[in-house]
Amino acid sequence: MKKSKVGFLFILPWxxxxxxxxxIPIIAALFISMTDWSIIGDANFIGLExxxxxxxxxxxxxxxxITVRYAIFAIPLTIFTALLVAISLNNxxxxxxxxxxxxxxxxxxxxxxxxIVFKWILDPNYGxxxxxxxxxxxxxxxxxxDPDWVLPSYLIMAIWGASGGLYIYLAALKDIPKxxxxxxxxxxxxxxxxxxxxxxxxxxxxxxYNMVIGIISAFRKFTDAYILGGAGEEGIFYMVxxxxxxxxxxxxxxxxxxxxxxxxxIFSLTLIVNxxxxxxxxxx
Amino acid sequence: xxxxxKEVFKKVLLxxxxxxxxxxxxxxxxxxxxxxFKPDNQIFTVPIRWIPSPVYFKNFVKAFxxxxxxxxxxxxxxxxxxxxxxxxFVSALVAYGFARFNFKFKNILFIILLATMMLPxxxxxxxxxxxxxxxxxxxxxxxxxxxxxxxxxxxxxxxxMYFSTFPKGTEEAMVIDGANYFQIFYKLILPLSKPxxxxxxxxxxxxxxxxxxxxxxxxxxxxxxxxxLGLASFSNLTxxxxxxxxxxxxxxxxxxxxxxxxxAQKYFVEGIKMMGIxx
Numbered sequence: 377m378k379k380s381k382v383g384f385l386f387i388l389p390w391x392x393x394x395x396x397x398x399x400i401p402i403i404a405a406l407f408i409s410m411t412d413w414s415i416i417g418d419a420n421f422i423g424l425e426x427x428x429x430x431x432x433x434x435x436x437x438x439x440x441x442i443t444v445r446y447a448i449f450a451i452p453l454t455i456f457t458a459l460l461v462a463i464s465l466n467n468x469x470x471x472x473x474x475x476x477x478x479x480x481x482x483x484x485x486x487x488x489x490x491x492i493v494f495k496w497i498l499d500p501n502y503g504x505x506x507x508x509x510x511x512x513x514x515x516x517x518x519x520x521x522d523p524d525w526v527l528p529s530y531l532i533m534a535i536w537g538a539s540g541g542l543y544i545y546l547a548a549l550k551d552i553p554k555x556x557x558x559x560x561x562x563x564x565x566x567x568x569x570x571x572x573x574x575x576x577x578x579x580x581x582x583x584x585y586n587m588v589i590g591i592i593s594a595f596r597k598f599t600d601a602y603i604l605g606g607a608g609e610e611g612i613f614y615m616v617x618x619x620x621x622x623x624x625x626x627x628x629x630x631x632x633x634x635x636x637x638x639x640x641x642i643f644s645l646t647l648i649v650n651x652x653x654x655x656x657x658x659x660x
Numbered sequence: 661x662x663x664x665x666k667e668v669f670k671k672v673l674l675x676x677x678x679x680x681x682x683x684x685x686x687x688x689x690x691x692x693x694x695x696x697f698k699p700d701n702q703i704f705t706v707p708i709r710w711i712p713s714p715v716y717f718k719n720f721v722k723a724f725x726x727x728x729x730x731x732x733x734x735x736x737x738x739x740x741x742x743x744x745x746x747x748x749f750v751s752a753l754v755a756y757g758f759a760r761f762n763f764k765f766k767n768i769l770f771i772i773l774l775a776t777m778m779l780p781x782x783x784x785x786x787x788x789x790x791x792x793x794x795x796x797x798x799x800x801x802x803x804x805x806x807x808x809x810x811x812x813x814x815x816x817x818x819x820x821m822y823f824s825t826f827p828k829g830t831e832e833a834m835v836i837d838g839a840n841y842f843q844i845f846y847k848l849i850l851p852l853s854k855p856x857x858x859x860x861x862x863x864x865x866x867x868x869x870x871x872x873x874x875x876x877x878x879x880x881x882x883x884x885x886x887x888x889l890g891l892a893s894f895s896n897l898t899x900x901x902x903x904x905x906x907x908x909x910x911x912x913x914x915x916x917x918x919x920x921x922x923x924a925q926k927y928f929v930e931g932i933k934m935m936g937i938x939x
Contacts, residue, residue, distance in 0.1 A: 383763040
């Protein structure tokens with residue numbers, strides 16, 4: 377058999393999967409989003425009615441706002457935390473290895489169990505967080521039970537999970553040539569200057585990567601929100617709303633239209649960030 | 661001398677940061693374990709009690725009365741076992757195809773592969789669900805397992821990069837000796853890539869263990885629940901009353917993951933180094 381044909385055979389499973397689980401579903405999604413389908417019964421073609429209804433749907437705006445607001449705060453907070461942790465752990469001091477393991481933990485440990493534990497930590501009466509605040513003489517808020525404190529509750533969880541990308545940052549920090557720091561130190565640059573003018577610029581490719589991942593995961597946030605909820609419907613993130621429309625109310629057409637809108641938002645944000653790349657991301 | 665003090669001061673500051681940070685990172689685990697071993701009168705008390713005394717084990721019994729924790733963990737393991745072998749093997753197969761062969765449209769196909777990494781999961785989710793329900797396979801593990809046998813895009817991408825670093829000499833020698841390409845893949849490439857395959861196997865396991873949305877969509881029958889679904893329904897059913905048993909169940913659910921973290925961490929670290937992300 378010719379070598380080129382063999383190569384094609386090797387990739388054939390993926391190509392089949394691409395057609396079955398990507399191409400066909402995407403084409404189907406275009407049609408479904410223009411129907412009033414509810415899984416049982418027939419689907420009627422209703423054109424762009426779903427999209428029109430979405431733009432008049434208060435919950436659409438509310439859940440989108442919750443998600444966007446979370447993204448605006450969570451992305452810079454988590455990137456800053458991860459950066460701080462990585463820079464501080466980028467040395468060979470005693471015990472650094474153990475601390476690295478501890479800080480890395482949240483990236484492996486996730487899912488429902490962690491969300492449940494956080495719900496208990498944030499319990500206004502018997503939770504550990506308000507008890508700790510109490511020791512400091514602060515009366516803690518009602519967290520998830522107070523609409524105004526739902527977002528901060530989610531941000532605490534986001535910061536806890538922020539240093540999951542630790543080893544990616546550490547690998548990047550290791551790649552920065554030592555000579556750069558040495559010559560900067562000889563020229564009299566202090567720690568802050570070295571971070572500002574050497575470390576940060578050299579890390580911009582990683583920061584860019586984490587920003588894109590951050591946008592995607594913030595807009596697709598589901599598990600924590602599904603478990604934690606929040607007072608005043610403040611815990612209904614976009615994907616939770618979409619899930620409910622599809623699998624609790626069986627509004628398949630409507631939910632698929634919601635999915636397309638989410639995709640367009642994520643895609644355009646990624647494009648915008650990618651466009652700004654040339655202004656701030658360092659490349660060799 | 662002044663330099664020396666500066667160095668010491670810097671170290672002290674760093675260790676204070678490490679310790680407070682670690683305390684913050686470990687607090688959820690500590691609080692979970694502490695609650696799991698306390699009776700209600702020690703759980704619902706102000707000020708809080710850090711260390712259970714006496715240690716109380718009944719929460720585990722109560723947790724098993726609400727949900728069959730071990731059975732649900734076993735269900736997840738079944739899915740993971742049936743899924744991961746195929747996912748790793750097929751991803752390696754496809755990655756090898758992209759790394760070593762030239763064929764028509766190869767570059768375009770690889771760009772498509774990369775594009776699907778950005779894929780709108782939310783868009784394909786509903787049509788895929790409808791497809792499985794037409795086939796009568798919802799409320800079974802098939803939709804959670806079968807797609808893995810077509811390879812996972814991120815694994816293909818990672819392994820293609822990994823295979824590209826292998827020297828070609830041995831493969832060429834095997835061709836001259838009359839081996840076909842599949843034999844080369846099976847006898848040479850797979851054994852050589854063991855560390856990378858273990859790494860993606862672990863990623864795949866954690867992905868399955870921690871996934872909620874996929875399992876939530878497809879599984880309805882409580883007998884088929886996974887550990888994630890079991891915990892979610894436990895949490896929804898009982899609300900705020902059963903924190904002790906709930907923490908006991910969460911603790912058991914996290915044990916396999918914590919084991920992986922402690923004993924297989926080097927594979928994750930190596931994996932990230934192998935990826936060598938550079939913009």
